[in-house]
Amino acid sequence: MAASTNQDWSCHSTDFEVHRNWLALTHSLPVTKWYYEATSEWTLDYPPLFAWFEFGLSHIAKYFDAQMLVVENLNYASPATVLFQRLSVIITDVIFIYAVRECCKCVREDKEKDLLAKPSFILATLLLWNCGLLIVDHGSVRWKSFSLFRIVALGFIVLSTFAVSFGPFITLGQIPQVLSRLFPFKRGLCHAYWAPNIWALYNIADKVLSVLGVKFKLLDQNKLPKASMTGGLVQEFQHSVLPSVSPLVTLVCTLLSILPVLFRTWRRPNGARGFLRCLVVCALGSFMFGWHVHEKAILLAILPLSLLAVESKDDARTFLILSTTGHFSLFPLIFTAPELPIKIFLMLMFTVFSFTSFKKIFSKSGWLVNSVEAAYLLGLVPLELLCEIVYPLTNWQQTLPFIPLLLTSVYCALGVVYCFIRLYLSVFNASNSKVKAQ
Amino acid sequence: MENWSLVSLCVLVVAAVRWAVSFNSYSGAGKPPLFGDYEAQRHWQEVTYNLPIRDWYFNTTDNDLNYWGLDYPPLTAYHSLLCAHIAKMINPAWVELRTSRGYESASHKLFMRATVLFSDILIYIPAVLLYCFYLIEGSYRRKDLLGSVAFTLALNYKQMELYHSLPFFCYLLGRCIKQGLTGKGLLLLVKISLAVLVTFALCWLPFLSDPQQILQVLHRLFPVDRGLFEDKVANTWCSLNVLIKIKSLLSRDTQLLLSFAMTLLFNLPSSIKLLIKPNLWQFKLALVNSSLAFFLFSFQVHEKSILLPALPVCLLINELPLMAIWFLAASTFSMLPLLLKDGLLLPYVVTSLAFVYFSVYFHSALKTSEDQLRLGQCHKLTQYCFSKHTISLLIKCTFGASLCVMAGLSFASVAVDPPAKLPDLFPVLVSVFSFLQFLALLLYFNLVQLTELTSKKSQKKTK
Structure with missing residues (x-):
């Protein structure tokens, strides 16, 4: 439900264009060029797993509107594109909701009648209605938090995930380039608005x-x-x-x-x-x-x-x-x-x-x-x-x-x-x- | 403390949802030359700000009544004037006489949406909260005067409130009769009528000096020259029109008379019952029955008028959860063609799904037992034909089936191209199907109201 409220927000932010661009470049370029491509100013600067995720999404996206998958179509936003992007966020939200459900099972359960006093209900609401998530409305953040929960349960998967997602780039010898994109030291000590640290x-x-x-x-x-x-x-x-x-x-x-x-x-x-x-x-x-x-x-x-x-x-x-x-x-x-x-x-x-x-x-x-x-x-x-x-x-x-x-x-x-x-x-x-x- | 935070949570959710929905497009956006309801509201601000009061309702060189002329009662006009003063402060171009026609910009949309949200927060939400508090306290009986003044104000804001006027009249009169028309009751009657008259006079003060003015305003408020029904409204006349072309068969006067007679006929039983037994439960039911009868049978009804019965139906949601939810879902569905025209498909789908999900979840509405149907004496009759179990199963199935039909028709209206011969196929189907549900629910609500045992007190379940 949290997801569905999101979609009423008909404004699209720069993140919208960022993800469109990543979809386009993972779809139309060979793996070797992913971390080198720089047509748009929003270059790929997330880890490989996310790139693979976008790659997978792009194969669904082509059924909505193939034009959004052209790297040169900067700021392309047809209704079908908007619909697709929103749906993709909602689908990832479903995964997040599943993760939250699993988490809630771990919480001790009182025999409390009142729904509002149930720790599991409160936890579910805190996670699902987390206003930060709703505000930022940024699929990637959810993705990361989801991975965090997975780590809790299946630590060893981390290594294999790393191996699988980074693997192609290791064999291609592109690790320095990937790392330079992931950790942009050129950018300065603080983000544009200073984070409160x-x-x-x-x-x-x-x-x-x-x-x-x-x-x-x-x-x-x-x-x-x-x-x-x-x-x-x-x-x-x-x-x-x-x-x-x-x-x-x-x-x-x-x-x-x-x-x-x-x-x-x-x-x-x-x-x-x-x-x-x-x-x-x-x-x-x-x-x-x-x-x-x-x-x-x-x-x-x-x-x-x-x-x-x-x-x-x-x-x-x-x-x-x-x-x-x-x-x-x-x-x-x-x-x-x-x-x-x-x-x-x-x-x-x-x-x-x-x-x-x-x-x-x-x-x-x-x-x-x-x-x-x-x-x-x-x-x-x-x-x-x-x-x-x-x-x-x-x-x-x-x-x-x-x-x-x-x-x-x-x-x-x-x-x-x-x-x-x-x-x-x-x-x-x-x-x-x-x-x-x- | 806990109650307060729950209340504030509810209010915040409601406000957030309203604001989120208002990001969507509005009626008549970018459609010259007439635009839509949004432009009507803006135009009223322009007219009320720039013209003297005596010209508001008249066709003059500066006031073209054919271009969204003011056709709401004075309070709406004052409200527009107030908004216009604020608009003038922010950007004078928004209310400039004539040159501002069809003005559209992102900041103006923001302003218009903000005026709506503010009115909701200032008037509608406090009214709902007051209602809940009085209900908890049980002190609503002593609020006759306050209630009648509030209703008069509502009536002077939007003439459509007439849909609710009969129950108000019958309830108050019934209470006076109950207290004895010779003693206490008479005093109450005098008090109430004075309150109503004074409120009316205050609202109409600038127009009272000249009878011409009053007549002109009334003429604007009740335009009989618009025809029996508009577009594809889900009422009797429009649905009947599929079979018989009433509009061309009968003369305008006959149509008027027929619709008046039918509306009165369907209003009478519930009004008389309320007059005899003026309590809150009967009053709520009468509000539904009267406004629904008005919607289904009266002259010149707009699709969005279904919201007037929908409002009192909300008050029944504790006592008759399943039927109330059914009605509310159907009422949103009946406005589908209107919503599609304004490009509001996505908010329609999202809010309807959310509504059905939450109401079914919170009320466990599908646990329909016979008691919850509140059919009173009628259940003896039905028991001859069905067992208890069968009847609740039957109703649940019908509810589920009609939800499916509504979902299917919504999907078809969006995704399927109608056959070339019948371009209006889906809007007509939508309105006829909604009409059938409304008619069934009107009969059901009347049955509930009329068969209620006179001795049995209505039990109010509070959440």
Whole structure:
């Protein structure tokens, strides 16, 4: 059902063209050229399995409208093409729904009569109505999350999947090219809109320091790099006070951030729950410290975290904060006026639902979030009003158009960092308490 | 706390669905010279903003009544005026006299959709919530005055509310009679009539100075010169037209008289019953019966008028789940040709499927027992012919079969080319099939209302 509501949105985004292009190039070109083709600016930059998936889809697509499979037909969007793309999303959604059903079977079942208080129902709703997924409406994200669940059950398949999907490219000796497409280090530290991670905080700290430095005459205005921030257009952000960050640094930071958890899980594997917790921390760690992270990557942490949240109050608290801030940080991705009500309605729906249902499961023990956290979450409301309604009416919209984006990502980054720390601590606490319980 | 969050969840879902559906195309988009209902709404804003009130309903050099002239009661006109003032602030070109005709742009569509959503959020949704709260509290009996004022306002917004007027009249009169026309009842009657008259007067205030004005407005509201029925509406006259060409056989006056007589005839039983027994359950049933009778038999009915019976049917969904769902599904289906014309196939399919799925899921509607049919004394009669089990099975099968037929006809209208001799084959089939369902349901709802035991109190199941 979640899928069917999607299709009422008759606007198509750039993602629509991206997928059309990938369909076209996997269909009409030999495998050897997939990762070299560059007619469209939306080159293939997903792993081979996704390319194979598009290849398979394209063989169905030719029955809808063969014209969409011509690489040169940029921005081609006939009704049949639109229909096909939507149907393909819905079909993949069915797979996702199946995965969710399997997940829900793992959750312990109370003899609760009330549907709204059933953990499995809540989990299903949290996963299926995840407003981030609905907002981003991006087949690939679903695909990835689906693969995540599969890994839980069938770890060994991973290797064979890798072998099968990468195989042709290994034999062709194209691995460097594939990797350069998958991990575009040329693109800069942060995505166009800063994802709410450590580097957003780092950037803003740099900016504040440089402004302060100029004000107190510690820095020379002329020596600072010019036009270091002009909205979402400049890909490379040049730091003026703090040292610049290289890809290697982010790699090291990411590895350092997840190593303790990996080590812990290796030494003391704590069943499926422990693994899941480790998975969430790793996803969030990569999100926090990664190079050129896209905002939607936060969903890779939120989705598995909802599995944990229905089972413990402490995780539910983290989940509420992380999902609310994480989903809010996706707002800048949907920026046209007609979609504004939709994203707000969906976000409110999801938030109200998750708060109510978690309150119902864990209602015995008081409030779910403390007053500081509640104040922080409520602060999102004035922030949204400021960014979407008040700010566009002021003159600054023309001169400093990036301020709302910057405010959003910095504000959300605080919440995400807080959740990351809470999760990190929970890895060690949870495994201790589990050991005691056993 | 829990109730509040449930209520807000429902409201959010409803608002989100409305907004998502409104992304689709609208009636008459990009079809000059007349465009469609969207242009009518925009044109009313233009007219009310630029012309003095005395010219609104008259054909003048600035007001061409043949081009979407104002044909709704004054409240709609005031609403258009209010919207026009906002539109003027955003973009004056939207309501410029004459030059704005057929204005279309993405931002204007957004504006028009927003006015609808705002009206829904301000009026329709609070009204539904109020209804639910009064129902839970059981305090609806004390709201006669509020109710009659609200209904008068509704009537002054859209004359089609007349479909609902008989039950309102009978219910209130019946309550007065019950309290004794010599004492308390008389006082209530005076209060209600005063409230109604004052509300009417306030709505019509700018037009009261001149009898000419009042007559002209009334003439605009009830255009008898448009003919017995339009297009392919699923009512008696249009369906009958397949067999007998009434339109050419009878004169206009005879048609008018015939339709009036039939409407009255089908309204009488339920109205009299309500007058004798004015309670909420009877009132809801009478609303359905009256508006459905109006839809099926009255003069000059538009396809979308089926929404007027559909609204009170929604109120019956707790007591008669299966029949209410059936009716609502059929009513959307009956508008299929209209929806196809406006390019709304996808939202039609999605929302209908979602509706049937959710209502069947939540109400477990297919568990039809005889009690749930609420046929009252009638069930003794049916018991002679069938066992309990057979009758519920029979009804379920009919429901399933008609759903299949509706799905099949929907598919055929979209995918199959009609034979060259009969280009209107599918619209006619759609309307005739819908008509048959409506007629059956009208008889059923009348049966429920009339056979209800006088002593048995209606049990209200709340979710």
